[in-house]
Amino acid sequence: MNSASIKRRESRPVRVGPVTIGGGAPVSVQGMTKTHTEDVEATLQQIRELAEIGCEIIRCAVPNRRAGRALGRVVEGSPLPVIGDVHFDHELALMCIEQGVAGVRVNPGNMKDEDGLREVYRAAAERDIKVRIGLNSGSVKRRNGIEVADEVKDEDVADLMVSEALSACEIAESEGLRNIVLSLKASEVLPTIAAYRSAAEECDYPLHVGVTAAGPPESSTIKSCIGIGTLLAEGIGDTIRVSMTGPPHYEVRTGIKMLQALGLRGPEGPEIVSCPTCGRCEIDLRSVVQDVTDRLKDHSASVKVAIMGCVVNGPGEAADADVGIAGGKDSALLFRNGKKIRKVDASRLVDELVAEVEKYE
Amino acid sequence: MNSASIKRRESRPVRVGPVTIGGGAPVSVQGMTKTHTEDVEATLQQIRELAEIGCEIIRCAVPNRRAGRALGRVVEGSPLPVIGDVHFDHELALMCIEQGVAGVRVNPGNMKDEDGLREVYRAAAERDIKVRIGLNSGSVKRRNGIEVADEVKDEDVADLMVSEALSACEIAESEGLRNIVLSLKASEVLPTIAAYRSAAEECDYPLHVGVTAAGPPESSTIKSCIGIGTLLAEGIGDTIRVSMTGPPHYEVRTGIKMLQALGLRGPEGPEIVSCPTCGRCEIDLRSVVQDVTDRLKDHSASVKVAIMGCVVNGPGEAADADVGIAGGKDSALLFRNGKKIRKVDASRLVDELVAEVEKYE
Numbered sequence: 071m072n073s074a075s076i077k078r079r080e081s082r083p084v085r086v087g088p089v090t091i092g093g094g095a096p097v098s099v100q101g102m103t104k105t106h107t108e109d110v111e112a113t114l115q116q117i118r119e120l121a122e123i124g125c126e127i128i129r130c131a132v133p134n135r136r137a138g139r140a141l142g143r144v145v146e147g148s149p150l151p152v153i154g155d156v157h158f159d160h161e162l163a164l165m166c167i168e169q170g171v172a173g174v175r176v177n178p179g180n181m182k183d184e185d186g187l188r189e190v191y192r193a194a195a196e197r198d199i200k201v202r203i204g205l206n207s208g209s210v211k212r213r214n215g216i217e218v219a220d221e222v223k224d225e226d227v228a229d230l231m232v233s234e235a236l237s238a239c240e241i242a243e244s245e246g247l248r249n250i251v252l253s254l255k256a257s258e259v260l261p262t263i264a265a266y267r268s269a270a271e272e273c274d275y276p277l278h279v280g281v282t283a284a285g286p287p288e289s290s291t292i293k294s295c296i297g298i299g300t301l302l303a304e305g306i307g308d309t310i311r312v313s314m315t316g317p318p319h320y321e322v323r324t325g326i327k328m329l330q331a332l333g334l335r336g337p338e339g340p341e342i343v344s345c346p347t348c349g350r351c352e353i354d355l356r357s358v359v360q361d362v363t364d365r366l367k368d369h370s371a372s373v374k375v376a377i378m379g380c381v382v383n384g385p386g387e388a389a390d391a392d393v394g395i396a397g398g399k400d401s402a403l404l405f406r407n408g409k410k411i412r413k414v415d416a417s418r419l420v421d422e423l424v425a426e427v428e429k430y431e
Numbered sequence: 432m433n434s435a436s437i438k439r440r441e442s443r444p445v446r447v448g449p450v451t452i453g454g455g456a457p458v459s460v461q462g463m464t465k466t467h468t469e470d471v472e473a474t475l476q477q478i479r480e481l482a483e484i485g486c487e488i489i490r491c492a493v494p495n496r497r498a499g500r501a502l503g504r505v506v507e508g509s510p511l512p513v514i515g516d517v518h519f520d521h522e523l524a525l526m527c528i529e530q531g532v533a534g535v536r537v538n539p540g541n542m543k544d545e546d547g548l549r550e551v552y553r554a555a556a557e558r559d560i561k562v563r564i565g566l567n568s569g570s571v572k573r574r575n576g577i578e579v580a581d582e583v584k585d586e587d588v589a590d591l592m593v594s595e596a597l598s599a600c601e602i603a604e605s606e607g608l609r610n611i612v613l614s615l616k617a618s619e620v621l622p623t624i625a626a627y628r629s630a631a632e633e634c635d636y637p638l639h640v641g642v643t644a645a646g647p648p649e650s651s652t653i654k655s656c657i658g659i660g661t662l663l664a665e666g667i668g669d670t671i672r673v674s675m676t677g678p679p680h681y682e683v684r685t686g687i688k689m690l691q692a693l694g695l696r697g698p699e700g701p702e703i704v705s706c707p708t709c710g711r712c713e714i715d716l717r718s719v720v721q722d723v724t725d726r727l728k729d730h731s732a733s734v735k736v737a738i739m740g741c742v743v744n745g746p747g748e749a750a751d752a753d754v755g756i757a758g759g760k761d762s763a764l765l766f767r768n769g770k771k772i773r774k775v776d777a778s779r780l781v782d783e784l785v786a787e788v789e790k791y792e
Contacts, residue, residue, distance in 0.1 A: 075621070076621070102707065102709050103709065103710060104707070104708050104709055104710070104712070105710060106710050107710040108710075113710075129709075130709075130710060131709040131710030131711045132710070133710060133711040133741070137710060155709065157743045158743075177743075180743070206744050206747065207747075207751075208744045208746075208747020208748045208750075208751060209744070209747055257704050257748055257751075258692075258694075259660075259664075259692045259693055260436070260437070260664075260693065260694055263664055282706075282744065283704050283705060283706045283707075283737070283739065283744060283748050284704075284707075285703050285704055285705045285720075286703065286705065286720055286721075286724065288652075288688075289688065289692075289703070291649075291652050291653065291656065292652065292656050292685065292688045292689055292692055293692050295652065295653050295656030295657050295660060296656050296657070296660030296661075296663075296664065296689060296692055296693060297660075297692075299620075299656060299657030299658075299660055299661055300657075300660055300661040300664045300665075302657075303620075303621075303624055303657065303661045304661075313706070313707040314707055315705040315706065315707060315708065315716060315717055315720045315738075316707075316717065318707075321707065324653065327649075327650065327653045328653055328657060331619075331620045331650075331653055331654050331657055331658075332620055332621060332657065333619075333621055341650075342646050342647065342650070343618050343644050343645075343646055344644060344646045344647065344676040345643075345644045345674070345676065346463065346465070346644075346645075346674040346675050346676055346677075346679075346682065347465050347676065348463050348464065348465055348490075348491075348492040348516065349464060349465070349466060349467050349468040349469075349474075349491055349492030349493070349494060349498060350492045350494045351465070355676060356676055356677065359646075359647055359676045360647075363647065376618075376644070377676075378644065380494070382518045382519075382538075382541070383567050383569045383570070383643065383644060385569075386567065386568075386569020386570055387569045387618055387643075387644050389569075390568075390569060390618075
């Protein structure tokens with residue numbers, strides 16, 4: 071890997087409405103609504119909010135016919151391509167397709183009716199919509215609630231997921247479906263990484279990457295960033311979803327920031343680089359960072375702002391950024407475009423730094 | 432990579448007080464005090480708090496002689512091995528060594544006196560203490576405030592860091608020092624990953640891994656988990672520090688959770704696996720997760736608790752965990768050791784789940 075960019079795995083392009091997954095298209099960020107899908111207004115409101123912050127594809131649960139019937143109106147009002155998420159009942163997947171979704175997600179591991187599932191693949195192929203074949207670690211161990219692999223060892227979960235997923239894809243291809251996206255999520259980081267690495271080698275399907283049931287925001291951010299991040303850094307992953315027991319916009323924001331951290335998505339607004347502070351720091355850096363972040367939250371220009379507590383890495387990082395400060399005793403040095411421009415008093419620090427950033431439009 | 436465990440890179444063992452870095456020792460978590468080191472009581476208080484939550488090595492800034500003189504008392508009172516962090520002035524590093532530190536960290540890129548630095552290496556070798564040679568991306572571009580590599584392209588930063596670091600190690604070895612730990616932190620994720628990958632191949636020094644100046648907690652967690660996590664998942668990294676503009680215990684906790692997510696450190700207390708919720712969920716899962724987390728915060732047994740909103744992945748994940756629930760309409764199924772034990776009313780959910788977890792000591 072070159073340190074400035076990631077060489078991405080080659081995958082076949084699959085269209086999801088206006089978005090392409092795979093085939094060299096930018097890695098897209100997906101969200102999932104947490105409303106009841108049949109509450110069309112609440113669902114559309116949530117989709118609009120997620121679209122606003124940069125979400126590119128939305129998925130809605132379709133657990134029953136009521137949700138299935140409502141989906142048409144969601145599709146119609148949604149600014150984003152809509153994926154219907156279906157389990158157990160292939161009729162619901164057919165219903166989604168009739169309602170005009172851009173794609174459906176099925177987990178072949180819990181579809182009771184195999185012929186019915188083939189019908190879903192044929193219907194999707196006919197309408198040229200995509201199907202995500204999404205296995206979860208939970209479902210390779212049990213099918214329809216029955217333990218099928220009692221003795222599956224943890225280290226075999228990934229292999230089992232991949233082989234089951236590829237068999238499912240073979241069936242889908244035999245029904246004429248080409249628009250397949252694959253996902254292999256486990257609730258643990260290592261089997262997730264192992265499963266995607268192996269699938270990445272064994273097929274050319276674009277991969278939807280995520281860690282499932284990752285828990286509340288803090289632990290999900292850690293597990294998702296390690297799991298998804300490791301794969302993305304290796305060039306694996308065409309679309310991502312961060313899953314979190316928390317507000318849906320947290321999930322989308324974390325996904326976007328992850329792509330930005332890896333240079334897979336451009337910056338949006340200022341980026342703050344700041345030091346952890348230590349015994350060297352003579353200014354209240356944490357509150358400077360908080361104040362600057364608050365003051366710049368609606369600033370749209372992509373400016374790199376370094377807020378450094380001392381002269382050790384301060385001038386280096388500050389000079390590398392578009393605008394930066396390196397703290398001293400009761401004052402700080404202000405940098406712009408790599409050049410020291412002046413010394414500012416600690417009391418004027420936030421104002422002067424923000425003023426410099428605001429010169430970037 | 433086997434999905435159940437990481438094959439770690441081989442590195443030479445380096446002792447830091449009672450802790451070994453490298454040589455197959457468990458990956459250790461480091462913290463850094465954010466107090467003024469000369470405030471011995473405040474510094475020791477912070478060290479004790481970090482030790483309490485699982486920090487294994489502590490670093491203190493030594494920016495001046497006052498801090499250097501105080502370090503002896505910090506070393507004496509500290510429950511953790513203490514590393515003195517020194518920049519610019521080799522005399523301060525010698526002072527740290529005299530004060531009985533377990534190690535010093537120097538950045539050869541900002542040490543003005545090359546002969547002085549050699550003296551530090553010799554003194555460390557004599558006392559058998561470790562030296563971290565810690566380069567930062569900022570310092571390869573400028574030395575003592577002067578731009579030395581005006582035209583360094585982003586993609587060359589990693590290469591430059593590695594070659595400068597290895598030259599510095601050669602000098603240290605020529606002075607008889609063997610206890611060398613290397614770090615190559617950049618404030619961006621990709622050059623950080625690239626630099627460590629390349630160093631991992633080119634030497635056998637244990638690696639101290641981190642992303643520098645990673646910013647406030649949210650963005651630092653994302654950058655650190657991708658940067659450090661990717662390397663750890665590849666077996667690279669012998670000791671880690673998460674750097675955050677925020678409280679020091681956040682840094683340590685994130686580091687520990689990262690190791691746990693990768694199976695590199697055992698669990699401490701309950702682990703909550705919970706679903707993101709979607710249109711399928713009929714219970715207020717987010718508040719269940721919050722309540723259960725709060726109620727179990729002092730529980731010490733390592734129990735895996737799955738809190739799942741519905742029957743899709745619910746039974747699979749819940750059955751995989753030690754204790755779990757899969758939500759239904761106004762009620763949930765309770766699982767223990769993979770077996771469904773009973774249905775519980777939504778109003779009794781938290782109580783019954785916590786009671787089941789508390790059976791594990």
